Amino acid sequence: MPANLDDTDHRLLELLQHDSGRTLAALGELVGLSPSAVQRRIDRYRANGLLLREIAVLDPSPVLLAVCLVTLDQESPETHTRFREWVLAAPEVQQFYNVSGEHDYVVVLATTDMRHHRETAERVIKNAPHLRRYSTMFVLDPVRTTLTVPTRGN
Amino acid sequence: MPANLDDTDHRLLELLQHDSGRTLAALGELVGLSPSAVQRRIDRYRANGLLLREIAVLDPSPVLLAVCLVTLDQESPETHTRFREWVLAAPEVQQFYNVSGEHDYVVVLATTDMRHHRETAERVIKNAPHLRRYSTMFVLDPVRTTLTVPTRGN
């Protein structure tokens, strides 16, 4: 997170994280800059690696999401590397976090139905190298699904 | 998920979920359509509720993500409604899922550092109505963070 973001930067990043489809002119109206100044700031966010990409968000409600808590059978860089490569090869892996605590990873699988989930969970997780155990929580309702992060720090 | 998506729709939605910054002409090149045909399809996805919005994705690595597993003290529509409203009021709540199994909710908090996390977790979760217990897993490495969903179903 670059240390030199001013208040306008924070507001722009907030707006962009919620809706990146606005025109530069509309954004400029909201933060008090001209369209070209807005664009230059956005270019800077991209150039310094802060803004990674823009994505279209589809309605998650027809999809079967499953949050899987995964524990590996041993702790070493090699086991983690192999496990990650295995899991990352699957496009159904929507999210994948290495976490602290009694589990090693949280994996969110996005599939079209229960049959697809079972096939996916077996291929991606159950058959993964170095798996010790895993548990699955099915998402009954995706109440909020965003990727927003705070930009204001110390 | 609309039942009448053809192969070109699936490919477009896949491309858009990964990168919504391409021009209509670039997308059309990739799927074999003119720019205006691409646009009409995208308009249809928006009109039928499949495409919700476009967002900018920031680099999550400077941020402290915490995956919280939450269990409520009783099971009723009222407790769930009150809990949800409480949690949804917090902008630090990046993701919020109602799940099956021994926990009721998975909540992903996005904060700038540990102090911010502690303050947030106390306000948003510990002080939430109807909380029975919760546990937290800190994200050591956000290996993959997307919101992509599959569009091909039965």
Added chain:
DNA sequence: CGCGGGCACACAAGATTATTGCGCGAAAGT
């Protein structure tokens, strides 16, 4: 079977937006 309607397409024209260069002022550095 032919016909009409609906649908999706490409193309083209016009509208809108993005991009870029320029001059200016403010802030920082010497």
Added chain:
DNA sequence: ACTTTCGCGCAATAATCTTGTGTGCCCGCG
């Protein structure tokens, strides 16, 4: 003080989006 750097708005140009039109294809109906 002067110089340099940086970010700005403005304006011109280029690129992209939007929309209307004509065409072809498909389907259902008489």
